[in-house]
Amino acid sequence: MSYKAKFRVWRGEGGEGKLEDFTVEVNEGEVVLDIIHRLQATQAPDLAVRWNCKAGKCGSCSMEINGKPRLGCMTRMSTFTEEEVITVTPMRTFPVIKDLVCDVSFNYQKAREVPSFTPPKDVRPGEYRMKQVDVERSQEFRKCIECFMCNNVCHVIRDHEENKAAFSGPRFLMRIAELDMHPYDVADRQVSAQEDHGLGYCNITKCCTEVCPEHIKITDNALIPMKERVVDRKYDPLVWLGNKIFKRSSS
Amino acid sequence: MEIERHDYDVVVIGAGGAGLRAAIEARQQGKRTAIVCKSLFGKAHTVMAEGGAAAAMGNVNSDDNWMVHFRDTMRGGKFLNNWRMAELHAKEAPDRVWELEAWGALFDRTKDGKISQRNFGGHEYPRLAHVGDRTGLELIRTLQQRVVALQQEDYETHGDYEAYIKVFAECTVTRLLKDGDAISGAFGYWRETGNLIVFDAPTVVLATGGIGKSYVVTSNSWEYTGDGHALALLAGAKLINMEFIQFHPTGMVWPPSVRGILVTESVRGDGGVLRNSEGKRFMFDYIPEVFKDKYATSEEEADRWYTDQANNRRPPELLPRDEVARAINSEVKAGRGSPQGGVFLDVSTRLPAEEIKRRLPSMHHQFKELADVDITTEPMQVGPTCHYIMGGVEVDADTGAAAVPGLFAAGEVSGGMHGSNRLGGNSLSDLLVFGRRAGLGASDYINGLKVRPKVSEASVESARKEALAPLERTGENPYEVHQELQRSMNDLVGIIRKAGEISEALEVIEKLKERVQLVGAAGNRIYNPGWHLALDLRNMLLVSECVAKAALLREESRGGHTRDDFPVMAADWRRKLLVCSTTDGSGVTVVEQAQPEMRQDLFDLFDRGELKKYLTEEEMDR
Ligand SMILES: Cc1cc2nc3c(=O)[nH]c(=O)nc-3n(C[C@H](O)[C@H](O)[C@H](O)COP(=O)(O)OP(=O)(O)OC[C@H]3O[C@@H](n4cnc5c(N)ncnc54)[C@H](O)[C@@H]3O)c2cc1C
Ligand code: SF4
Ligand code: SF4
Ligand code: FES
Numbered sequence: 001m002s003y004k005a006k007f008r009v010w011r012g013e014g015g016e017g018k019l020e021d022f023t024v025e026v027n028e029g030e031v032v033l034d035i036i037h038r039l040q041a042t043q044a045p046d047l048a049v050r051w052n053c054k055a056g057k058c059g060s061c062s063m064e065i066n067g068k069p070r071l072g073c074m075t076r077m078s079t080f081t082e083e084e085v086i087t088v089t090p091m092r093t094f095p096v097i098k099d100l101v102c103d104v105s106f107n108y109q110k111a112r113e114v115p116s117f118t119p120p121k122d123v124r125p126g127e128y129r130m131k132q133v134d135v136e137r138s139q140e141f142r143k144c145i146e147c148f149m150c151n152n153v154c155h156v157i158r159d160h161e162e163n164k165a166a167f168s169g170p171r172f173l174m175r176i177a178e179l180d181m182h183p184y185d186v187a188d189r190q191v192s193a194q195e196d197h198g199l200g201y202c203n204i205t206k207c208c209t210e211v212c213p214e215h216i217k218i219t220d221n222a223l224i225p226m227k228e229r230v231v232d233r234k235y236d237p238l239v240w241l242g243n244k245i246f247k248r249s250s251s
Numbered sequence: 252m253e254i255e256r257h258d259y260d261v262v263v264i265g266a267g268g269a270g271l272r273a274a275i276e277a278r279q280q281g282k283r284t285a286i287v288c289k290s291l292f293g294k295a296h297t298v299m300a301e302g303g304a305a306a307a308m309g310n311v312n313s314d315d316n317w318m319v320h321f322r323d324t325m326r327g328g329k330f331l332n333n334w335r336m337a338e339l340h341a342k343e344a345p346d347r348v349w350e351l352e353a354w355g356a357l358f359d360r361t362k363d364g365k366i367s368q369r370n371f372g373g374h375e376y377p378r379l380a381h382v383g384d385r386t387g388l389e390l391i392r393t394l395q396q397r398v399v400a401l402q403q404e405d406y407e408t409h410g411d412y413e414a415y416i417k418v419f420a421e422c423t424v425t426r427l428l429k430d431g432d433a434i435s436g437a438f439g440y441w442r443e444t445g446n447l448i449v450f451d452a453p454t455v456v457l458a459t460g461g462i463g464k465s466y467v468v469t470s471n472s473w474e475y476t477g478d479g480h481a482l483a484l485l486a487g488a489k490l491i492n493m494e495f496i497q498f499h500p501t502g503m504v505w506p507p508s509v510r511g512i513l514v515t516e517s518v519r520g521d522g523g524v525l526r527n528s529e530g531k532r533f534m535f536d537y538i539p540e541v542f543k544d545k546y547a548t549s550e551e552e553a554d555r556w557y558t559d560q561a562n563n564r565r566p567p568e569l570l571p572r573d574e575v576a577r578a579i580n581s582e583v584k585a586g587r588g589s590p591q592g593g594v595f596l597d598v599s600t601r602l603p604a605e606e607i608k609r610r611l612p613s614m615h616h617q618f619k620e621l622a623d624v625d626i627t628t629e630p631m632q633v634g635p636t637c638h639y640i641m642g643g644v645e646v647d648a649d650t651g652a653a654a655v656p657g658l659f660a661a662g663e664v665s666g667g668m669h670g671s672n673r674l675g676g677n678s679l680s681d682l683l684v685f686g687r688r689a690g691l692g693a694s695d696y697i698n699g700l701k702v703r704p705k706v707s708e709a710s711v712e713s714a715r716k717e718a719l720a721p722l723e724r725t726g727e728n729p730y731e732v733h734q735e736l737q738r739s740m741n742d743l744v745g746i747i748r749k750a751g752e753i754s755e756a757l758e759v760i761e762k763l764k765e766r767v768q769l770v771g772a773a774g775n776r777i778y779n780p781g782w783h784l785a786l787d788l789r790n791m792l793l794v795s796e797c798v799a800k801a802a803l804l805r806e807e808s809r810g811g812h813t814r815d816d817f818p819v820m821a822a823d824w825r826r827k828l829l830v831c832s833t834t835d836g837s838g839v840t841v842v843e844q845a846q847p848e849m850r851q852d853l854f855d856l857f858d859r860g861e862l863k864k865y866l867t868e869e870e871m872d873r
Contacts, residue, residue: 013777029506031621041730045781046774050291052472055512055617057388058294074620097443098778108292112412116400117355125349129364135357139382142357142389146293182355 002027003082007035009047010089013098019087026077032088033061033072036100048099056213059147063100064089069149069211072100091152107148110168113196114175118187134183141178141222143214144171150208150218156201167198170208170218177222180229194230199223254447254711259285261693262437262450264424264479265458267295268387268682269662269689271394272347273456273651276690278401278416282697285450286398287419287439289474293395296460296474297682300387301515301613303369303379304683305676306344310365312560315376317341318856324677325857326541327373327571328641328670329810330825330865331492334849335648336668340677340684347683348380354400356393358382370520371675373571376560379676384515384613390679422448424478425786426714427455427486427658430704434486434657438714442783445776447715451706454693456651457483457644457660458686465791465798466637466745467737470502470513476787477794479664483644484793484839488653490831491666491844493642493794494801495811497673498746500575502636504593509621511636514596514614516675518631519568521610522557523598525579526630527587533594534567537578541864542570573672573810576635580746583634593634599627635746639678641669641811642797645830650692651685657696657704661689671810721785724771729785732766735759736791744799749815753803760796764837767792789836796839797831804829804841822867 005026008019024038033051040047052058054073061072066087080086094102151157151169168176176197180189193199204227206219216222261277263270266288277284288295307320320341325332348366352358358380359367368377382389402412409415424439428449437450459479463471480490501514519525527533538546546567547553553566568575579594589595598607604627608615611626618624618631643666644653651659662682669677721729736759743756767789772782807821808814830844848870854862863871 027507029622030508034508040780041728045728045730045772046779048778048780052290052294052296052474053299054472054509055299056620057385057613058290058298058472060290060294076620101443101778104291112399112402116396116403119353123353125346125353128349128352130357130360131364132360135360139357142382142392143385145298145388179355182357 005035005077005080005082006085007039008085008087009036009039009099010096011044011047011099012096015096017096017099019089030077031073032065032070032075032077032086035077036072036088048097048101050101057145059145062091062147062149062152064091069153071147071213074213091149093152093158094148104148106164107146107151107169107171110172111175113168114172114179115187115189115192117179117182117185119184120186123184128184130183137181137221138178140216141174143216144174145214146171147213149211149213153207153211155205155207156198163198163201167201170202170223173197173199173202173226174216174218174222177226180226190226190230190233193226199226199230202227254449254715256449256451257285259283259450259452260697261285261454261456261690262287262452263456263458264288264437264482265295265460265662265664266292266418266420267297267458267460267662268390268394268679269664269686270295270456270458271391271398272683272686273458273659273661273690273693274416275394275397275401276687277456277694280691280694282694284416285419285452286416287422287424287437287450289423289442290421292418292420293391295391296472297387297391297679299470299472299513300390300679301384301513302371302517302520303381303386303676304344304348304390304679305371305374305378305674306348306380306680307341307376307378308345308348308366308368308380310361311368311377315378319375320344320378321853322856323374324674325670327674327677328672329820330670331809331846332670333648333667334853336685338853339648339688340668340681343684344680347680347687351390351393351683354393354397356389358389369517370569372516372519372569372575373674374676379520381517383609384517384611386679419448423783423786424482425718426710427482428706428710428714429486429655430707432487432656433704434655435704436706438711438718440718443778445779445782447718449706449711453697453700453704454657454659456689456693457658457664458662458689459664461640461663462791462794462798463637463640465736465740465795467741468502468511469637470499470511471637477790478787479660480643480797481790481793483653483655483658483660483664484797484831484833485836486655486658487832488655488658489645490642490797491645491828492671493640493666493797493831494805494829495641495671496637496798497572497639497641497811498576498635499638500572500579500635501596501633502638503622504589504632504634505591505622512617512621513636513638514631514633515611516572518596518598518611518614521598522601523568523596524566524601525568525575526595526597527582528589529587533582533587534570534575534578537574537581538567538570539574542574546570571672571674573813576746577813579633579635589632591632593632595630596633597630599629604628637741639663639673641671641673642666642801647692649688650695651689652692652696659689659693661685671812718786721770721772721782722776724769726769726771727766729770729772729781729788732763732770732788733784733791736763736788736795740795740798744795744802747813747815748802750803753799756799757796757803760792760799764792793833793836793839797841800839800841801829801831822865825865826867826870
C-alpha cells in the first residue's frame, strides 16, 4: 500500500532559499508531518520543522501545504492523489528562520499587549460561581491552540508588513473578545480593541475562520460581536455598564 | 565564538505546568526568574493533557475530602508512594485549582455554578476539574497568561516586561554547572541559532517532564528525552523508582503512524466500555484481589454506578491504569484482540452522539481526522502505550530540594509522589502543588545563602566541547541509534518484563553508548534537528540504563513494573526504594534504600484489613 510521493519543500535560511524536490515513501494512514520526518531520517537530517504533539493539540506544526495554511500533523496523505506534487512551504506572514520554521515572535508581542484578565477585587479564589451557558462563549475561544494560522492568513498583514504595528490579528482580537465575554472580567476592552489593536482593519472576510484547525468561529462569534459592541458603545456609553452587570446577573 | 551570559536568581528548566507554576512563585517571591524551554512558550507537553486535574473540592460529591484523595493515591501507587508528598498533594490541590480560576481559567461548571468534576480510574468520587477533554491546554494557557500578567505588572513598575521574569524559548540546557557541591548555573544552546548560552544562578528548578521517547509506542512528544533526569544524575543527584513506567491502557493502534497517541481515560470515565473480539466486557475477569470489594461484578451494577454511586460499585474499566493495561495485553495475547491488534473501546452505544461530541470533542476530532473513525457510531481500537514515568529525582517533599544544594525538581521529572503507579488526573494537580513548592523552596534557599556560587570557566569549556562535538564528527546518523534504542526498550523492558530480556536490553544499551560517541550531525548549527537528537541521545541512554537496571533488581510485580518471572507483589519489596546515581556519566549504579515509615495519623486513615494486603507483619505491629 505504500508508494513514492513527490514533495517540493522550501529549504533555506534567513530570507533566502528555494524549493527542493524529493521523492519519498508514503505508507497507509500517514500525514504530511510523517513524510517530513521521513525526509529528516533518510535524506535531509538538518531539515527544520516544528512539532510537538502530533495530534493537533499544540499548534506547533503550522505550514503551508500547496499554498494553504495547515497543521502538518493533521493533514492526511490520503487527501492527495499519488501523482500529485505536494509543495510544503513555511507560513508566509512571518520571517523564515530556516526551512519550515518561522519567527513567530510577532504573536507573543501582541499577546503581551492585551491587558490580562481583571477580576473584581473582592472575589476570592474558590468563590467564583458561573453558569455553564455563561462560560461557553469564552470557552470556545480558549480552544485556540495558538497555531497562528489565522494571523498568517489574514490579508491585513499577510502582504502588508506596514500594518503589523497597528493590528493584533484575529488571534488576539479574539482574545480581547474572550476576556470581554468572561463573566468576571471588569476591564473596559472595547475602546482599546478598536484604538490599540486595530479591530477596525478587519473587514470580516472570514479567511481566519476558514483556516482555524479548532473550527472556532472567529469572525462570527468573536470579531463581529466585538465590532457591534464597539458601535453600541459609541452611541451609548451606558450600554457597556449594562452589559457588564448583565454578564453575571444569571449567576 | 562568544558565549551569551545571563544572571538570574532562579533558572526554571521547563515551561510545562510544573515549570510555569514554579516560575510564577519565584517571581512572586521577588526573585529574578528565567524560564528555559525546548519548544515555543505554551507548547510544552502539558498542553496535551486531556482528562483533568484531580482535586478533592467535593463539588459533585460532598463526601470527598483530602483524606479520601490521599487514600486513593496511595492505593493507586500500591503504597510505595512518598506519603508526605501524597498528603501535601491531596491537601493543597483544591487551592491550586481555585487559584487558576482567579487567573482566568474557565473550567466546565456544575449546575450550581461551581467547577465540575468527572470520574476517573482509581478515584473514589468524581474529582477531576476539567474543560471538555482539553484540560492541559486550559492549564498551560492560564499559567502562560499569568506569566504575562506578571510581566505587565513589571512593565508598569520598571518599564521593562522582562525585568523579573523572562522566557528563553527554543533553548536547550545540556549541563548543570556547579561550584563545589552547589549549583551555580546552567549551560545550553539556542535551537534557532545554535549559539551557546550560560546562566549564572544559585538555583535551578528542573521541570523537564518525562522519558517516553526511549520507547517506540508512546503518547509522548519529542521533548520527552529524559533531559532533566539525566541532568540531575550528572550533577550528582539521585533518581528513585525508575523501574516504574506507566503504560496507558488506551493508545491509538491504527494507523501505524499515530500508534501510541493517547485516547483519554475520560472516555471510560464518561461511560465507555472495553470489549474483546467476542464482544465481551472482559475487565470483569481482571479485578485483582486487593480491589475485589470496590468494583462491580456484573454489567448491571457497573452501569447503575454512573447514576447512583452510593449504592453500587465502580465499573472495572475504571481500575487503575496498570491493571487495565495488563488486561488488554492479555486479551490480545490470547487471540481475542481487534483486527489491528488492540481491543475495542466503545462509547457509541453508551451515549447519544451529541453528548459524545460535547464531552469528548477532541477525541471525536482526533479519530475522525487521523483514523477515519466516527466514535459516535463505531468503536475505537486501542492498546497500551508508554505514557508516564513514576520515577524521577529524589526530592524533599516540602521544598522540592534534591540532594545537590540549589537543585530543585517538580512535576513528572521528580519521583516519589505516585509510588509505583500514578492515578489519572494526579499529574496536573501534582504540577501545581509541587511546582509552587519548588519555586518557594528555591526562593527560601536563596534567602539563606551567604555567598553566591560562581560558574567556573573550566566547566563551561567542557560543556561547550561536549555540545559541539557531534557537529565535528561525520559518523553514523543519530536517527538510527535512536530507533534501535526505542525498539529495544519497547520489546525488552516494556509492559511485561523478564530477567533474560532486561539483561539483553542492558547489553544493547552498552553497545549504543559506544555508537553515540561516534554519531555525527550533518549541516550547520542553525535549527539542526540531527544535532539536537545527537545530544539528546546521551540523556535517553542514561535514563534507559536506570530503567533497565532497576527493573532487573526489583524481583516482584507492582504497579508499572510487571515481572513475568516474579508475578506477585511482595510486601518486603514495598519497603525498599531503588536509587540510581552516577559518578562520571559513563554508567549507572543502583542501590537499595529503606522507604521511610508512614506517619501514625496517616496510617490510621486506613482500614487495618486493607493495610495487611500491602504491609509486612512487622510493619502492622505498631
Ligand atoms: C497525551 C497525554 C495526556 C495526559 N493527560 C493527563 C490528564 O488528563 N491528567 C493528568 O493529570 N495528567 C495527564 N498527562 C500527564 C501530564 O500531562 C504530564 O505528566 C505533565 O503535563 C508533565 O508536566 P511537566 O510540567 O512535568 O512537564 P512538561 O509539560 O512536559 O514540560 C516539560 C518542559 O521542559 C522543557 N525541557 C525539557 N528538557 C529540556 C532541556 N534540556 N532544556 C530546556 N527545557 C527542557 C520542555 O521544553 C517543556 O517545556 C497526560 C500526558 C499525555 C502525554
Ligand atoms: S475576518 Fe477579519 S481578521 Fe479574519 S481574516 Fe478577514 S480581515 Fe482578517
Ligand atoms: S484561533 Fe484557530 S487559527 Fe487562530 S491561532 Fe487559534 S487555533 Fe490557530
Ligand atoms: S504537532 Fe502539535 S499540532 Fe501538529
